[in-house]
Amino acid sequence: MTERTIQPGKTPGNRVLEIDPLTRVEGHGKVTIHLDADNQVSEARLHIVEFRGFERFIQGRLLWEVPVIVQRLCGICPVSHHLCAAKAMDQIVGVDQLPPTAEKMRRLMHYGQILQSNVLHFFHLASPDLLFGFDAPARQRNIFEVIKKNPELARQGVLMRQFGQEIIEATAGKKIHGTGAIPGGINKALSQETRDALLPRIDTIQAWAEGAVDLIRDYCQAHPEQIAHFANFPSNAMSLLREDGAMELYDGKLYAVDTEGQPIFSAVAPADFNQYLMEEVRSWSYMKFPFIRSLGSEQGWYRVGPLARMNTARFISTPAAQKRLLEYRHLNGGANGETNGKGMQHASLLYHWARMIEVLHCVEQIHRLLEDPDILSGELRAKGERREEGIAIIEAPRGSLFHHYRVDKNDQITYCNLIVSTTHNNSAMNRAVTEVAQRHLSGQKNITEGLLNHIEVAVRAYDPCLSCATHALGQMPLQVAMVDATGKTIQQFTRDSGHA
Amino acid sequence: MSRRIHFTVDGQSVEADDGQSIMEACDAAGIYIPRLCDAEALVPQGSCRVCVVKLNGHTVAACTQPAEDRAHIESDTHEIRSYRRDLVRMLFHEGNHLCPVCEASGQCELQAMAYRLGISQDAPYPYLQPVRPLDASHPDIALDTNRCILCGRCIRASRDVDGKHLFEYVGRGIHKRIGISAATLAETDATIDDYAFSAGVCPVGCIIRKHEGYEVPIDERRFNKQVIGSRIEAKLLDDNEEEA
Numbered sequence: 178m179t180e181r182t183i184q185p186g187k188t189p190g191n192r193v194l195e196i197d198p199l200t201r202v203e204g205h206g207k208v209t210i211h212l213d214a215d216n217q218v219s220e221a222r223l224h225i226v227e228f229r230g231f232e233r234f235i236q237g238r239l240l241w242e243v244p245v246i247v248q249r250l251c252g253i254c255p256v257s258h259h260l261c262a263a264k265a266m267d268q269i270v271g272v273d274q275l276p277p278t279a280e281k282m283r284r285l286m287h288y289g290q291i292l293q294s295n296v297l298h299f300f301h302l303a304s305p306d307l308l309f310g311f312d313a314p315a316r317q318r319n320i321f322e323v324i325k326k327n328p329e330l331a332r333q334g335v336l337m338r339q340f341g342q343e344i345i346e347a348t349a350g351k352k353i354h355g356t357g358a359i360p361g362g363i364n365k366a367l368s369q370e371t372r373d374a375l376l377p378r379i380d381t382i383q384a385w386a387e388g389a390v391d392l393i394r395d396y397c398q399a400h401p402e403q404i405a406h407f408a409n410f411p412s413n414a415m416s417l418l419r420e421d422g423a424m425e426l427y428d429g430k431l432y433a434v435d436t437e438g439q440p441i442f443s444a445v446a447p448a449d450f451n452q453y454l455m456e457e458v459r460s461w462s463y464m465k466f467p468f469i470r471s472l473g474s475e476q477g478w479y480r481v482g483p484l485a486r487m488n489t490a491r492f493i494s495t496p497a498a499q500k501r502l503l504e505y506r507h508l509n510g511g512a513n514g515e516t517n518g519k520g521m522q523h524a525s526l527l528y529h530w531a532r533m534i535e536v537l538h539c540v541e542q543i544h545r546l547l548e549d550p551d552i553l554s555g556e557l558r559a560k561g562e563r564r565e566e567g568i569a570i571i572e573a574p575r576g577s578l579f580h581h582y583r584v585d586k587n588d589q590i591t592y593c594n595l596i597v598s599t600t601h602n603n604s605a606m607n608r609a610v611t612e613v614a615q616r617h618l619s620g621q622k623n624i625t626e627g628l629l630n631h632i633e634v635a636v637r638a639y640d641p642c643l644s645c646a647t648h649a650l651g652q653m654p655l656q657v658a659m660v661d662a663t664g665k666t667i668q669q670f671t672r673d674s675g676h677a
Numbered sequence: 678m679s680r681r682i683h684f685t686v687d688g689q690s691v692e693a694d695d696g697q698s699i700m701e702a703c704d705a706a707g708i709y710i711p712r713l714c715d716a717e718a719l720v721p722q723g724s725c726r727v728c729v730v731k732l733n734g735h736t737v738a739a740c741t742q743p744a745e746d747r748a749h750i751e752s753d754t755h756e757i758r759s760y761r762r763d764l765v766r767m768l769f770h771e772g773n774h775l776c777p778v779c780e781a782s783g784q785c786e787l788q789a790m791a792y793r794l795g796i797s798q799d800a801p802y803p804y805l806q807p808v809r810p811l812d813a814s815h816p817d818i819a820l821d822t823n824r825c826i827l828c829g830r831c832i833r834a835s836r837d838v839d840g841k842h843l844f845e846y847v848g849r850g851i852h853k854r855i856g857i858s859a860a861t862l863a864e865t866d867a868t869i870d871d872y873a874f875s876a877g878v879c880p881v882g883c884i885i886r887k888h889e890g891y892e893v894p895i896d897e898r899r900f901n902k903q904v905i906g907s908r909i910e911a912k913l914l915d916d917n918e919e920e921a
Contacts (some may be wrong), residue, residue: 208678237810238811239811239813239819239885239887239890241780241888241890241891242778242780242890244891245778245780245890245891246778249777251780269910270888349895350894350895351895355895356776356894356895359890359891359892360888364891364892364893365894365897366895492777587813587814587819588810588813588819588887588888589813660731
């Protein structure tokens with residue numbers, strides 16, 4: 178793990194903390210904390226200063242290239258972009274209903290993706306904070322110390338992720354950046370040999386997933402004060418759902434609920450999302466701030482991702498995950514867990530618990546699909562009448578992912594707009610950073626390493642892309658600046674992943 | 678019946694008909710000589726020079742040079758491999774060859790040749806990064822000439838097999854590129870059934886058969902299953918097994 182060093186700043190009394198030169202730029206993040214005259218935190222901001230440009234340079238490319246090109250946005254969740262783009266292209270080629278084999282292969286790929294990504298985040302990135310404490314020495318907060326302290330747990334995390342990656346390879350041809358989904362379908366069915374190799378391992382993976390849920394449940398139950406007071410704030414929530422209210426990760430309609438679980442909008446077709454959501458630009462971040470149109474930009478912000486999905490869903494369609502959902506909703510005596518408004522959870526740290534329930538759900542879904550004969554053979558691709566526009570939404574590991582394209586008569590892309598999960602969570606992450614800064618920083622004269630990690634823990638709970646894109650084992654390039662009442666930066670920390 | 682001649686390739690005896698090119702004779706003998714501009718059913722033109730060999734000490738293109746009786750040919754030597762690597766690396770720098778997202782990946786002869794020749798690093802040349810507009814005007818075919826390596830296989834296929842003269846070289850030197858016989862492909866009489874557009878004529882991802890991209894799963898792509906040239910080399914293996 179990279180060590181933090183303190184170097185003298187330009188102004189007497191100021192300090193700059195630096196860790197190695199910044200070498201990876203895909204995941205830049207920066208936090209500024211604004212203090213008033215009494216050193217009280219008035220505002221904190223998470224700045225995403227990366228700029229990718231995919232929406233521009235995809236223009237002019239051919240429609241079937243899109244799912245393969247845009248997945249290069251990310252090395253951790255490429256499948257989500259691959260499938261979301263493919264779903265949009267299905268609409269362009271006039272296919273509203275995929276052949277069963279194609280849809281099931283895509284779902285299998287998607288569940289493998291969420292499984293591996295959620296496991297990666299929990300075991301590799303988040304578990305050091307939970308196992309060793311937010312204030313533990315920096316040299317301890319990494320996966321290698323987790324391996325030392327609990328080798329069996331670490332092994333399970335690595336092997337669960339491997340299983341998810343192998344599901345992706347079996348469906349997309351490669352563990353990362355494969356080419357399985359094509360407009361209107363998929364390019365292969367699962368071979369019997371591959372199915373027979375994967376299926377016998379599923380019971381072990383499910384047992385480990387149950388163990389992971391136990392682990393985070395026990396942690397949350399053992400730390401009620403922390404759960405209650407660390408970045409815990411009510412918010413609206415949004416996700417796809419099945420029409421009967423079941424959690425739905427691959428396809429469905431868009432639903433949003435308020436802080437009490439009451440519907441804000443329901444069963445919105447992805448193509449109509451623009452009527453319900455708007456985006457706002459703020460000068461200090463490349464990331465836009467989406468909000469629910471009917472509530473306005475001040476009140477209309479919302480959360481997406483595992484925590485939000487548990488709040489929007491009426492239930493989970495697989496039995497083991499449903500049982501765990503009820504358990505989760507009962508935390509802190511939270512009433513019966515069967516309907517919205519009862520058992521809503523808002524603590525940022527509960528993202529971790531929700532994330533592990535999703536892992537269990539994905540394992541159950543993978544089990545079902547591997548036993549489904551449609552996965553082994555059948556029609557792979559459908560065709561329809563060409564359309565000019567395609568809008569798709571998928572539930573990526575980090576939340577709702579939107580892809581919107583227009584295509585001309587020559588099959589070339591003329592317009593592309595991507596709203597990624599981390600963008601939806603922008604306001605919530607800023608709120609989380611502010612909460613933590615106010616609780617732990619107000620009145621403090623010096624920023625400690627422990628404070629820096631508290632802020633990271635809050636941001637990390639959301640599993641934002643800026644952390645995963647760096648591939649940086651529990652760290653993200655992060656800069657914290659303290660700004661006084663006159664706008665002057667009085668103290669600054671810069672932290673890098675430390676990896677080439 | 679033509680006269681039989683004998684020569685050696687890297688010390689190995691080869692028998693051929695008088696008048697056969699070095700490449701034809703070597704192909705028949707199961708000795709693979711790398712090539713990019715030459716392809717089955719097309720007249721050889723010796724332009725890519727990847728098939729360079731030394732014939733009695735002189736560098737020649739194996740696809741156009743007739744074999745000679747009692748000649749000594751060097752092909753798989755350190756020097757020749759170095760020439761071939763340089764030629765292929767320069768092709769990567771002249772065009773936009775983004776293998777990770779190209780639909781020809783795994784079926785592309787340029788990519789496969791780079792793997793065969795052990796090319797794993799950039800060459801010390803600048804990337805020219807051409808910005809040529811994609812011609813997607815035709816309902817079934819698109820052209821991305823940013824990926825063209827000027828092998829001329831489409832020119833010969835259209836001219837000699839289809840009798841259409843759809844393609845021709847235009848410009849000279851570094852400005853040389855493939856031109857078409859009208860302003861856009863849609864204005865030509867090109868059809869998807871032309872031999873020029875069949876799989877295997879364009880060695881890279883320049884000629885695109887629309888809506889077929891990524892249909893072949895990764896593990897079934899031609900060069901994911903076997904190294905380029907291995908079909909020819911398999912003949913030698915078969916012969917040796919028969920002799921054994």
